[in-house]
Amino acid sequence: MRVLMIEDAEDLAEGVVAHLGRSGVVCDLATSVEAARDFRAVQGYDAILLDINLPDGSGLGFLDEIRGGGDRIPVLMLTALTAVEDRVAALDKGADDYLGKPFDQRELEARLRALVRRDADRKSEQxxxxxxxxxxxxxxxxxxxxxxxxxxxxxxxxxxxxxxxxxxxxxxxxxxxxxxxxxxxxxxxxxxxxxxxxxxxxxxxxxxxxxxxxxxxxxxxxx
Structure with a gap:
């Protein structure tokens, strides 16, 4: 499995990358929306971990961009904004799941694998x-x-x-x-x-x- 994490809090992100790596998941890290676009231009991913507040724009705006292009890649939102309204806004824009910070790495991995598994079931089985x-x-x-x-x-x-x-x-x-x-x-x-x-x-x-x-x-x- 290969995922793209879009997160500007590098200490947090590096911990996630290391944890997923030990579980056999390749995780590329983009610290901005522009960097995320560059990664996606040259690499395919099984899922995206997306922060809402990024230095050059909103993760929700980037999610709009992804869904507007017809891409149904699984997206798990990661953010410190945990109000119900924030969760609803993310889900309404096409997010598949939402995890508030701080979070347990094990829960993140479990949710990520569940999303990818669900996506695989949706696609052709062979x-x-x-x-x-x-x-x-x-x-x-x-x-x-x-x-x-x-x-x-x-x-x-x-x-x-x-x-x-x-x-x-x-x-x-x-x-x-x-x-x-x-x-x-x-x-x-x-x-x-x-x-x-x-x-x-x-x-x-x-x-x-x-x-x-x-x-x-x-x-x-x-x-």
């Missing part, structure tokens, strides 16, 4: 690529009707590739998908190993992972 059928919910896959035996790391790399079918993902981006594994002290080049293993599993199926030197890897149907 992604199909030719003979490959992938279930994001439990990161399982079948190929030609037979279940693939995937390690957790292989499944994480496949998850990133198939969610961005047709797009090249860099080694660094794929390495991000492994963030949070307890022994994730391996280098970025270890991605080559997981790609090789997946290619071997897909051999002869028509599903291929192609490489563009200096750019990255892309999954698709061969020919």
């Amino acid at each position: 992604i199909t690529l030719g003979p490959l059928v992938y279930a994001p919910k439990d990161r399982s896959a079948t190929l030609g009707g037979k279940r693939l035996n995937l390690t957790a790391r292989e499944a994480a790399v496949l998850d990133a590739l198939i969610r961005h079918e047709g797009q090249f993902l860099s080694k660094a981006r794929l390495y991000d998908s492994l963030y949070g594994f307890e022994d994730a002290d391996v280098g970025v080049n270890a991605i080559e190993l997981y790609i090789a293993r997946l290619r071997k599993k897909f051999s002869g199926s028509g599903v291929a992972i192609t490489t563009q030197r200096g750019v990255g890897y892309r999954i698709g149907l061969h020919g």
